[in-house]
Amino acid sequence: MTRKTSGPAGGRRPRDVVADALRERIRSGALEPGARLPTQRALETEFSVGRSAVREALAALTREGLLENVGRGSSPTVAAPDHHAETPRIAGVELTDRLHEAFQAEHVTIDSFSLTSETLNNALAWPIRQVMDRRPAPRSVRARLLVPSLDARLALPRLIDDPEDPKPRRRLHQMQTAYVHAVENSLSSLARFGVEVSLTVRAVPLTPTHKLYLLNRDEALIGYYQVVRNEKAVYEGEQLALYDVLGLTTKLFRSTDGPEARDEQESAFVAESQRFFDSLWDTIAVPFE
Known part of the structure; x- marks a missing residue:
């Protein structure tokens, strides 16, 4: 198969919608290292999803090394690049x-x-x-x-x-x-x-x-x-x-x-x-x- 070229669309899980949006903001610099994310309630409202979807999205970004201070009673913050760049x-x-x-x-x-x-x-x-x-x-x-x-x-x-x-x-x-x-x-x-x-x-x-x-x-x-x-x-x-x-x-x-x-x-x-x-x-x- 060789072509001069033009992913599946739709059907994404709510947690992926939230995670993808936040991940893009971090990568683009819209959310800089040390910046605090909106509250979970604010993210629920923004993305029209339930609390579990928000929590799963934050957990995924934490595993990726993009967030820190998750689950400590306040909104998580964006991790500095040296927290994850070399691992x-x-x-x-x-x-x-x-x-x-x-x-x-x-x-x-x-x-x-x-x-x-x-x-x-x-x-x-x-x-x-x-x-x-x-x-x-x-x-x-x-x-x-x-x-x-x-x-x-x-x-x-x-x-x-x-x-x-x-x-x-x-x-x-x-x-x-x-x-x-x-x-x-x-x-x-x-x-x-x-x-x-x-x-x-x-x-x-x-x-x-x-x-x-x-x-x-x-x-x-x-x-x-x-x-x-x-x-x-x-x-x-x-x-x-x-x-x-x-x-x-x-x-x-x-x-x-x-x-x-x-x-x-x-x-x-x-x-x-x-x-x-x-x-x-x-x-x-x-x-x-």
Whole structure:
């Protein structure tokens, strides 16, 4: 699948609506370090949600290291950057921030190897919104996505009681297709702002044990999938009990080959990660359909 390009919309949980809005205010600088958030009652009114949704949103932002002093009888405050910048963070948060930085370059490249591209799709929302807000925009964005091929016998996901049943793989293919098209739609929106965009998607006969993102060929982000029991998966109206994988909440570890590199080993890791991706791309990968 190779396209010159244009995520799923709607259906977000109330806590995600609140968390996304506050996260954007923090990242944009509208809420600076040390600033106190509105009261929970004020957030309930602003977003028309219940108290539980507000509390869950604040808890999520606290886990991400964006808030501190939560639950101490007063409104939480925005954490200083040094409270969270150097520690591994969950994939959705870390990738969003690193993509925002990557989009400051004139020519952006994104190489992604993952199970479904869900995390990438979610993380693109913030940098794309910045471009739409007339912030400095790159001249071009080139993305290459690798996902597992369903022609191969994947180890995961699978039914707990019947590893050969094809329904988990069919369900996975539906998810892959949905998120690949969501990434395509998100990137294509940049064309209206004069950004040249290309997206190529290929499949490889491998079961990913990790997710890998390579940004501008000088930064690598890697996180490991955790295998879990998922007994509430649904496929065509049927509830499935799966051995499944978690990716959105896994932590990403960042390495750079740029001026911030700590040592030669870190630079070498980025280079080898890029070679790993390129070797799959240039040999056994086939167009994703």
